[in-house]
Amino acid sequence: MDEQALLGLNPNADADFRQRALAYFEQLKISQDAWQVCAEALAQSIYSDDHIKFFCFQVLEHQIKFKYSELTEVQQQLIRETLITWLQAQMLNPQPEKTFIRNKAAQVFALLFVTEYLTKWPKFFFDILSVVDLNPRGVDMYLRILMAVDAELVDRDVVHTSEASYYFALTFEARRNTLLKDTMREQCIPSLVESWYQILQNYQYNNSELTCQCLEVVGAYVSWIDLSLIANERFINMLLGHMSVEVLREEACDCLFEIVNKGMDPIDKTKLVESLCQVLQSAGLFSIDQEDDVDFLARFSKLVNGMGQALIASWTKLIKNGDMKSAQDTLQAIEAKVALMLQLLIHEDDDISSNIIGFCYDYLHILKQLSALSDQQKANVEAIMLAVMKKLTYDEEYNFENEGEDEAMFVEYRKQLKLLLDRLAQVSPELLLASVRRVFNTTLQNWQTTRFMEVEVAIRLLYMLAEALPVSHGAHFSGDVTKATALQDMMRTLVTSGVSAYQHTSVTLEFFETVVRYEKFFAVEPQHIPTVLMAFLDHRGLRHTSPKVRSRTAYLFSRFVKSLNKQMNPFIEDVLNRIQDLLELSPPENGYQALLSSDDQLFIYETAGVLIVNSEYSAERKQALMRNLLTPLMEKFKVLLEKLMMAQDEDRQMALADCLNHAVGFASRTSKAFSNKQTVKQCGCSEVYLDCLQTFLPALSCPLQKEVLRSGVRTFLHRMIICLEEEVLPFIPSASEHMLKDCEAKDLQEFIPLINQITAKFKTQVSPFLQQMFMPLLHAIFEVLLLPAEENDQSAALEKQMLRRSYFAFLQTVTGSGMSEVIANQGAENVERVLFTVIQGAVDYPDPIAQKTCFIILSKLVELWGGKDGPVGFADFVYKHIVPACFLAPLKQTFDLADAQTVLALSECAVTLKTIHLKR
Template sequence: VPKGVLLGVSVGVDLTMALRTALAYFEELKISQDAWQGCAEALAKGLYSDDHVKFFCFQVLEHQIKFNVFKLISVQPEKTFIRNKAAQVFALVFITEYLTKWPKFFFDILSVAGLNPRGVDLYLRILMAIDAEVVDRDIVHSSEVMFCGLNTLIKDTMREQCIPNLVESWYQILHTYQHSNSELTCQCLEVVGAFVSWIDLNLIANERFVNMLLSHMSVEVLREEACDCLLEIINKGMDPVDKTKLVESLCQVLQTAGFFNIEQEEDVDFLARFSKLVNGMGQSLVISWTKLVKLGDMKNAQETLQAIQAKVPLMLQLLVHEDDDISLNIIGFCYDYLHVLKQLSVLTDQQKTNVEAIMLAVMKKLTYDDEYNFENEGEDEAMFVEYRKQLKLLLDRIAQVSPELLLEAVCRVFNATVQNWQSLPFMEVEVAIRLLYMLGEALPSTHGAHFSGDVTKATALQEMMRLLVNSGVSEYQHTSVTLEFFETVVRYDKYFIVEPQHIPNVLMAFLDHRGLRHTSPKVRSRTSYLFSRFVKSLHKFMNAYIEDILNRLQDLLELSPPENGLPALLTRDDQLFIFEAAGVLIVNSEYPAERKQALMRNLLAPLMDNFKILLNKLLGEQDEERQATLADCLNHAVGFASRTSKAFSNKQTVRQCGCSEVYLDCLRTFLPALSCHLQKEVLRSGIRTFLHRMIICLEEEVLPFIPTASEHMLKDCEAKDLQEFIPLINQITAKFKTQVSPFLQQIFMPLVQAIFEMLSRPAEENDQTAAMDKQMLRRSYFAFLQTVAGSGMNEVIGNQGVENIERIVFTIIQGAVDFPDPIAQKTCFIILSKLVELWGGKDGLVGFADFTYKHIVPACFMAPLKPTFDLSDAQTVLALSECAVTLKTIHLKRGPECIQYLQQEYLPSLQVAPEIIQEFCQALQQPDSKVFKNYLKVRNYFLSAFCTVVKFG
């Protein structure tokens, strides 16, 4: 680069002459292949210190980079990912410079690209990258870009300056490469589809463009992309009348070209795209019809409805197609069409025929095919399950349009199939039962409490259910049929209230080889859950069979771990449901309390016996893997006993059923496991859960066991152990209150000190798990103090000695102020309010009034002053509300003395303006506490009223 030229750019020479020379030379550099190197060298070596010279060099480099890079990539055979990354970079440059520095972006790119295949490829990739950055609604753009409207401004400018030129370039590309380069043609079709949503439709939806797209529909390698492009054109928002005309004209051309002859098309991939196109056309017409009806334009609405009707035969062909993807893609149109029919007051014969045809198609498509793998379901099976859900939505919509038609059709199919189940393939039998099952939601008035509401529907359903349970179809040797049978009898459990004589047959099916003893683990597992539901719903009708059922269940409830490596019939989770069902049968039976007790003992005694044996084995076991297996088994034993207790209620308590002693024996059996030093976490977790249940079920009878249990659970514990133990103490405290006061006073400080010790343990700075455990423990600690204070047992805290009380209250203040945890802060202010209420009066705890003014009042001001106190957070707002309650409570307990302290001492010490002090104190003295709370929220004086920010501690 000539030194004189560069120096001529700097200040201090003839500016006019220098400017002319620089501009002339800049134009020379733009077309030079290597002049940019001189500028780069000058910048790299720092040859010039003048800012104007540097800027000039950078401009040269910028220009060379823009064009040389594009030329290089558009000529060299780069890999796809390189071209995509280059396109993305150019798109980002476009966004930053198009509106200001590079208004000729597209013209420059087009001039370099020409019709060179690699140049065209990069040009099209750049356009798709720009679409992704500026237009695509599926991509989340930054709030800043969205806020400033940059994307909108870019699109508006493009419409004004270059869109017609871009469209023309697309046409030329399509015309040039449609027979010679299918990849470029498909890329271009994708670009047209992407941009058509926001450009003038007339530029695309015209004779020459549409004719070319239709010609592409006949080319095997182009037609799928052409289909997608036509769909984007159809989906463009526009006037409903114009949209109808556009769709109809396109349909006419497609039909004339033979595309509606679905049966002659063998390419399922193309048909899947074509099905999407037809779906889009149909849904667009429905949208137009809806808009026209709302506008009251009934003439055009009627014409649009006729257009919709004309598409139904094609829609049905696609819906019933053997390929599920093709069928799935048209379901949206089917659904919307049925929605249209639902809104019509009277259906024509043709419309009724269409509804029936859709219904028959749905019934056919619900059917499994031979390739479905029931034992090892993979991706294909999961897709079919999702497809079935979409078909169910159609069935539900049919029920809304014509419930009688649906019921009649299901009856016809169900009766014909189930009466001949022995000679039919499994998929036909399964779908017949499935249709009966689906009626439960499709016709909700026929289900549940309204099972017999409508005589016609109830009779039809009752007949089908009667046939189902009496036909012997539960013996069908296929898991899908078996599961559908059990699902359906449980869904229609209210049927058995009407005809309870069929309950024994169904119970036997549950209990034998068809259900809980089926060869398939999948069937056994699902049946366990369904059996539990069936028993819960109909136990009143099972009294005569209870002991027989319990005897048949006995071998399914064995606890011992598999010694021989053979898996049990039921998993542990499955057994939970069976234990619960057994408990429900016993508790709700009509037997006297003595018999209930005997049955419950028979159910739980094997658990207790096995528990003792397994615990002894665990204590002597050296192998860690074996220890874990035994502990897991012990934990499940406790869980099974807990699950049986769920059967009790306020009407049928443990005591009324005579079962107290059985569960007390369980406690005596299980609690020794707490002293086991092996697998502590697993064992303690199960026993804690059992204790929670027993506190509810046994009430005060559980209290003698709590001190020993607590002592063991507090030994060698971690933060998580403490955190999970505290809710148990809270439950006891809240339920029994003063009854447990002596125990609480005894355990209070050991528990608190254990918490303090755990919270003071050092942890690595980046150990998020440890930090979270501490946060949760801290919350549990404050929740414990809240429970004690809120249960009216202030003596529990008050009797811990002055030093301990002071330490505890300081931790509460610290929790309210110092830790950025609004949940804990809220709890702390609740505790402070309660303590002020208990001890803050004239005859309260000695010295507490001074403590209140010195520490609690400042905490109420300092907490909201913390930068972490975020009032946009809902929990923080609740914390502020409780802070307000604390100040209000102080005022209520101390009266004018509190106001005087705030007015004359505390608030002036914070340099609060006198008018703000007056305003604050007036709000505080309002009788309605809501007034003060709202004052704090609206005035937000914590963050705005003080002229000095005070730091606490």
């Protein structure tokens, strides 16, 4: 072997050496006999370096995986002998191999197993067992090989290239794996199970590592072998014995979980679970101590969850089969586990609690199906409810300012608890409402002296009721009088108690989330609106010390105002005055940190727009207010644009361009209050927006930071097409001309939807403009598409693909809007060029989305031009190019019918042929 190249296998080697080692590996993979050198190195223990040994196994792995069928009988025999020789050496070596080498060796053994077991090596396991006997190192390898074989047979992830080959590989592997498992069940599984029993018996007291490994193997195989081989007295007694041994009990728990999880007859399953429970209970495992080892309790909780869900699955099947007597017995068995379930659910460790939620959820599902609940069942429901309320509470350690992994896990855990709460509401909505009301009222009476987590959870529970007790369109305050009264009372308490002033971000945020969730309350009791508005607008909300609170409040305030626009009229001017300072555009040079980020300011501008537009003021007053809102933006924009033109430093240019972009974005956002031109006209605001347009358009001719500026102005134009309609049209030609200058793929890709919007909306009105700019736009597109790019530059290739799609989407819009004359009037040579690009798109590019669009364009053109009075030469083009394209495209190797988009492309291809048939 190339000793120099092997030096690069060391993780500490420099980049050149590592690169050389990588190249050497690739060379050995394609070499005919390099694997033999590696086999010899392993069999004779030539190298002591761990990384070289690992490397040799990798070469063998590649040979078995991809080139095994090319080997002769003798060579295949050599690989078998190499592995057995290496295995024998493991028991004699003074030091065991590193774990990563043993795992890789086990993978290679497993690959050879799936390749040879059915044909050439039926004694695979017997040969391994005869070598390892009960030698600890040999047993370790034997167990690792078993786990690797299970991974091949059960967890197999096929590396796939395309959907079709993936499907084929999957079905081939699935069939092969089924055959392997069937053959193993017949020929060797009983012997393997016996070997596991012997290993457990020999090592349970003196080698916990091997015992745990063996338990893991039993747990893995139990899902697909005959359960009676494991679920019998001698095995179960041994496993239950392990439950009392500290170093073994976690693995024993997992193993029992797999046994319980195995599909079987419902009556047998109930008997199995009950017999396990009796022994576990008599061993004292059913009384949970908070001080117990949490790692074990997490596994034990998973086991109890598995037993509970297994019993519930049995109950469901028995009910379905009409066996009421057995179903009743199983229900009693389930009820007997509820006390244990509650102990685990309420455990202070969230992992332990989380593991039992499935059982709890399914148990509530059973209760929901019963016609009446017994007193004990009602008590269980209440106990679960109290447990959920307690567990929803934040810990003292929760870091609100810098949320990390632990915090993210608690948020996920809370989502699971919410599902339980929703299920509780289905079982007993009255009880849930009464319990939440009790907790809420007690807490809010003394909120000043109560810990933040208790106040937060009280408000959170009220918030959660909105989803737990569903109604249509949030009408919580009408209909059922009891519920409406309870929720109304709690909301009144929430907004009048003063709890919005609580000095903790979690309580503040929960307050605002809840008032917005129950906005319909303020339609019933509008007298509370001023109180809540003040909370939003002062130090509790938009001026809070926490940026996180300010940011979320900006969004919630926008939602609150939108939902209550009918009730906002008396407060509009006051609110607009109070938010004035929050609307200021912060130029980069003023140096102070604004209260709100530009993203948050978007919501404030939208809110201001909504307040003005939905007010009961006259059109003149609305226009004046809108002008007051937008004029400062326009003035600042002009000043900043001049500064940008003169700026030399690139960082400063970027900062100024961002600020200009924000100004345009804020103006765009105010227009969201309008649904169409009619509403803009009614408010007398057309003139203000036209002024904005005239102010912003000069930015398009700025040679600096083009991408940022163009992006902002484009978005504004999109909005104005909706709000001002044809009043925008005079500005489009010059804007388009600027946007087509020095543009890149991304610019064009974003510009085309604007032209599509104009074309689809105004159709023949914009025909002259489209005819004028059609070829300049196409030249710009072709110029970018023809730019050379590096072969492996993925992002450039993707940008070109997206631009190509946008180009075809533009042609589709033009033809689909009944404006084919725009293309026809471009001169014969240009028309032909355009048509050939569409044919090329339909056939040559392996992009089914573009292909589908191209066939839509072709069928539309055939429909419009395919008759007797179509353009000269088009009939020829149909037969010489369109018809062949319809057959060439599906014949391409890249035309993958396992892909949904390709099927749609084929469908459009068929439509094109049908249209030709009808027209010709």
